Amino acid sequence: MQRFWKILGLGLCGGLGTTTGWAEIRETSVWWLPRNVSNFGHEIDFIFYVILWLTGITAVLVFGTMIYFIVKYRHRAGVGAIHSHGNNTLEVVWTTIPVFIFLALAIYGNEMWARMRMETPPADALQVAVVGEQFGWNLRYPGPDGKLAKMDATKVNKDNPFGIDPNDPDGKDDFTTYNDMVIPVGKAVRLHLSSKDVIHSFYVPEFRLYQDMVPGRVYDFVWFKTDATGQFQLACNQLCGQGHYKMFGKLGVVPTEEYETWAKGKAPAPAVTATPSSTPQNVAVVNR
């Protein structure tokens, strides 16, 4: 028996050690919500707390009454049972109140969802294409023109994860990364989500953002704005195969200047048009 407790103790310590390690990756405590850095996240957290308080208070009231009745009307020698046929007024009251609470939550939640997913993103939003694959993230950023190449899900294949037309002028200055996402803080970001093979899911707990990515489709209605910098994990939230557990990318929310420096460093090398007058200085100008 002593051996059992020893093993259990070791197991618990090991488990706690693991959760602490995980907490560091997640940046915040594992015991409560991770911190939130997105505009819509604040509203989602607000409705979460409203529901938590409502259900918490209801649970205390219901269980409190139940325990009180169990004790008060317990079996006692010589005391007869009371036969009750209910109380219509009480029943109408405790049915009507929850109906209104549920209706209010449904209407508010629906309205919030519509604003998050159906409202048009700001026109100056940074466009980022994200294509999931077994097991990693392909990212595509617009170059200085601010325009992404047009994505066509039917053109997606092994060598063309974004399904773009190589002659699309908007795509000439785009740059791509793998498992490395950086966005400027405070700027609206509009995602173009798709998948190369199976269903993946774009999931960032600190953004309270979760959207499936389905092969053959491009979802371009997801957008958000961050209000604090930090290093996060871009995790996949759909069981997409044996490597699902390791499908995560780095996600940095950084000051605008830092983002610009990073983007410049990633810009594609200019197409070498071997004109005799092409000097290194010209190349530098093209490359900006």
Ligand code: CUA
């Ligand atoms: Cu991709 Cu799980």
